Amino acid sequence: MNTFHLSNSASCLLEVVVLPFFRFFAFHLGLIIEYYIMLHIKTPKSLRAKRAVEKRAPKLVENGKTTLILHGTKTSNVLNDVLTEIYHLKKDNSVKYSRRNDNIRPFESGGETSLEFYSLKTDCSLFVFGSHSKKRPDNLVIGRTYDHHIYDLVEVGVENFKSMKSCSYDKKIAPLIGSKPFFAFIGEGFENVEELKHLKEVLLDLFRGQVVSNLNLAGLDRVYVCTAMSSTKVLFTLCALRLKKSGTTVPRVELVEVGPSMDFVVRRHRLPDESLKKEAMKIAPELIKKKEKNVSKDAIEGKIGKIYVPDQQVGNASLPFTPKGVKRERREAKAKGEDNKHAEKKQKQHDDVSA
The missing domain is CATH 3.40.50.10480 (Brix domain)
Structure with missing residues (x-):
């Protein structure tokens, strides 16, 4: 049986030039094929195929398991x-x-x-x-x-x-x-x-x-x-x-x-x-119920809620009529004001005499 032996120069050329070239080519060829597969998306060409694809698509409420x-x-x-x-x-x-x-x-x-x-x-x-x-x-x-x-x-x-x-x-x-x-x-x-x-x-x-x-x-x-x-x-x-x-x-x-x-x-x-x-x-965000504030559920009474009523400012509320007691209060305030003026006048005269 004849055997073939490479010389030292030929083996060096094979290891240094040829093998790296083939590795480089194979690597980039694999990347090109993978990129083509990712871009190549099959679309349905008939209504029947379209319905079959839509049937298998994710849903909020899934069908029964087969x-x-x-x-x-x-x-x-x-x-x-x-x-x-x-x-x-x-x-x-x-x-x-x-x-x-x-x-x-x-x-x-x-x-x-x-x-x-x-x-x-x-x-x-x-x-x-x-x-x-x-x-x-x-x-x-x-x-x-x-x-x-x-x-x-x-x-x-x-x-x-x-x-x-x-x-x-x-x-x-x-x-x-x-x-x-x-x-x-x-x-x-x-x-x-x-x-x-x-x-x-x-x-x-x-x-x-x-x-x-x-x-x-x-x-x-x-x-x-x-x-x-x-x-x-x-x-x-x-x-x-x-x-x-x-x-x-x-x-x-x-x-x-x-x-x-x-x-x-x-x-x-x-x-x-x-x-x-x-x-x-995982649950879809659309199916997650938002928590109701101040609401609780009871097995006997059912749904129970709390209602917060703000304090009523009764003193600032406008009244539909004017009470009669207001006239008397005005007279008393007026009389009190005149007495204060008379006392201030006497005090002023007294100060002038003493000066």
């Missing part, structure tokens, strides 16, 4: 049923992909790029990712995104799964699509254990749907019951609400298990970064 449901490289039958039933519970605001995704690996560096791409493509801020392996069987990862970047993650294992079909109940009381749920978190772990507190926040975000200010009692037909069995295990059950007569204006409530029901075993979780959390929690 959930993206994904499958990993390998999933079990139990996990497939879990993902399907979560999709049915959130059918009005969820997107489900049935293909396997080999590139998605949460909690790993570089394994979240495809997940963020799908979040941007479908405009979803919540995701549920299912995978199955020998180390972590029936694994479910629930997470949230901010600006289509991973915000936080919670990984749980699914045990003792019970589907909707296995529950026997009257189909008339089945929860309707778009109805609002109640949430019942039972156990001190949801207030004391960091993992369960994080799981509580994610489950509330996942199943509560659109945030509304007013509710109709007929629209509340389900309740999610989460019971903390230990510091790492949570019993999750969906129950339907049955309203019965109680003889009063408040109906009697009964819970009927309609499924799904499963046990969540908390495995891993990742809290959001403090700087990212601070940015995500």
Whole structure:
């Protein structure tokens, strides 16, 4: 095999002239490409594209969060049923992909790029990712995104799964699509254990749907019951609400298990970064209510306000009539003035005599 060796002068020329030139050229070429990308802003060319861009634009009151449901490289039958039933519970605001995704690996560096791409493509801020392996069987990862970047993650294992079909109940009381749920978190772990507190926040975000200010009692037909069995295990059950007569204006409530029901075993979780959390929690200035001065609210009396009345200057107030006592005061003042003049005159005469 022939080998080629550079002379000392050629190697010096390569190191001193050629390589710096290529580095300089590559550096400035990168700057030009980056500057072009920053200036090249795509504008919508049709009304449909314009409406899609406006729909994704920031709003003072955001729309309901959409959930993206994904499958990993390998999933079990139990996990497939879990993902399907979560999709049915959130059918009005969820997107489900049935293909396997080999590139998605949460909690790993570089394994979240495809997940963020799908979040941007479908405009979803919540995701549920299912995978199955020998180390972590029936694994479910629930997470949230901010600006289509991973915000936080919670990984749980699914045990003792019970589907909707296995529950026997009257189909008339089945929860309707778009109805609002109640949430019942039972156990001190949801207030004391960091993992369960994080799981509580994610489950509330996942199943509560659109945030509304007013509710109709007929629209509340389900309740999610989460019971903390230990510091790492949570019993999750969906129950339907049955309203019965109680003889009063408040109906009697009964819970009927309609499924799904499963046990969540908390495995891993990742809290959001403090700087990212601070940015995500910002509130628009238009939504901040200005504080009302001298106003307080009471649960019984309602809104209470204080009114400050300035002191009334009664002496300077103009009267609509002249009192009769003024004439008498004038006579007394006149008589008093004449007496003072007479006393001054006598005093003057006395001074002249003595002089």
